[in-house]
Amino acid sequence: MLNAFSSDIQCSQLGNDGRGHYCDTPGQTQVSGLCSEGYFCTQSAKTSTPNDGNLGDVCPSGHYCPAGSAIPHPCPAGSYSNTSGNVGPETCVPCESGYFCDRRGLASPNGPCEEGFYCAGASASPHPSGMTSGGGPCPVGHFCPQGSHIPQACPAGTFTRYLGQASCSECPEGFYCPVQSSNATICPEGYYCPRRTEFAKQYSCPQGTFSGSLGATDIGTCLPCPPGMFCSRLGLGRPEGFCALGWFCPAGSISDKPVDFLEIPGPTISSNLSRYNRMCPPGTFCPQGSFYPIPCTPGKYCATPELDSESGFCDPGFYCSAGSSLPNPRDGEMGDICPPGHFCIEGSSSPSPCPPGCFF
Known part of the structure; x- marks a missing residue:
């Protein structure tokens, strides 16, 4: 019992x-x-x-x-x-997101997650070793300050190429960095990239310029379009083409038939701009790719604007100096009628004296 x-x-x-x-x-x-x-x-x-x-x-x-x-x-x-x-x-x-609880029997979290790591919740470490549902090292293209509960994407203009970063690096000049970049990308032709550039075409070379260089850093690398060529669009890596027939293109032209506006005195803004086109004037001609008007060849004439070659030869009985716009000039500057004691065959650039024993 x-x-x-x-x-x-x-x-x-x-x-x-x-x-x-x-x-x-x-x-x-x-x-x-x-x-x-x-x-x-x-x-x-x-x-x-x-x-x-x-x-x-x-x-x-x-x-x-x-x-x-x-x-x-x-x-x-x-x-x-x-x-x-x-x-x-x-x-x-x-354990709350952004904090860690690294041992048993805790009445409160130990503290915030370490910088360079994120603690997504129920994390038992301030620096989780693997990317799991509980957290891990901050992935590339992201940054994790102390107490992070999720990785934050690097903002445009910055990047991180390594795991476990607490902050993002500034995108260097000559490169661009979109959002969440894990590396800096070299600036393309036709554009330039100062520090913290956010996307490839953020800073374009202006009209009338081009840049064939990769990794350009400032607008000074954008070169004026060469004489005889034109650059009409933004962000060109090379000139678009040659100046049109009958037109001339100085350096920096934005059209194959460029027109400039010259300021002249006037009472209003609308009245003090005058069109000045680069069409070859009479007395000159412009083959394709011209960067200045070529005076008409002596003995020939160029009768109309926008010519790409001479109109023809000077008339018989007249002579044509360089830049003549008429086949029979009479002003003494572009040419004139053949004077007494001289003869002028077709295409004469100056009067020829009569030989001995002859006169006209």
């Missing part, structure tokens, strides 16, 4: 199954029951809800105590609990 137990130690020995029990009456032959949930009972507790700290107590923060707990169960790493009297593991809260 089982004897009655009167001592606390003997009561504790009755419930020798690894769980927390209590004995509320001396001389019991069996334990009174299991320790209540939210409490733990050690040695010989006299109540299911001890709170003296010697024979048991309320389950402390950072732990949980199901019914029959002999010791508190710690919340696992990656979680914490800031309340006491917890009854099950579901009361352990996953």
Whole structure:
């Protein structure tokens, strides 16, 4: 027959199954029951809800105590609990995003995630080693300051080419960096890229210029379109083509038939601009690719504007100086009628004296 137990130690020995029990009456032959949930009972507790700290107590923060707990169960790493009297593991809260909980039994997170890393939630380390659902090193093209819960994309004009960066590097001159760049990309032809350039065509060479260089850094690398050629569009890597027949293109022309506006005195803005086109005037001709009007060849004439070659030879009985616009000039500058004592065959550039024994 089982004897009655009167001592606390003997009561504790009755419930020798690894769980927390209590004995509320001396001389019991069996334990009174299991320790209540939210409490733990050690040695010989006299109540299911001890709170003296010697024979048991309320389950402390950072732990949980199901019914029959002999010791508190710690919340696992990656979680914490800031309340006491917890009854099950579901009361352990996953570590907040941006923070880490690196050991068991925490009442609060240890602190913020380290810079260069992100802690997505339930992280057990300030620097998660692998990219998992709990976090990891900041990926390339991103930056992670201290306390990051997600990687942040590098803004346009910056980049990161390595893992685990807390900040993004400035895009260097001669390169451009779109959002989330893991490297700087060389500036294309026809454009220039100062520091922090955000996209390839952000800074274009203006009309009338071009740049055939990769990695240009400033507008000074945009060269004027060569004489005899034109550059009508922004961002050209080479001139578009030659000046049109009958026209001439000085350096920096933006059309194959360029027209300039010259400022002249006038009462209003609309009246003080005058069109000045680069069409070859009478008395000159312009083959394709001309950069200045070529005076008509002596002995020939150029009758109309926009010519790409001479109109023809000077009339017989007349002579034509360089730049003549008529086949029979009479002004003495572009030519004139053949003077007495001279003769002028077709295409004469100057009068020829009559030979001895002849006269006209």
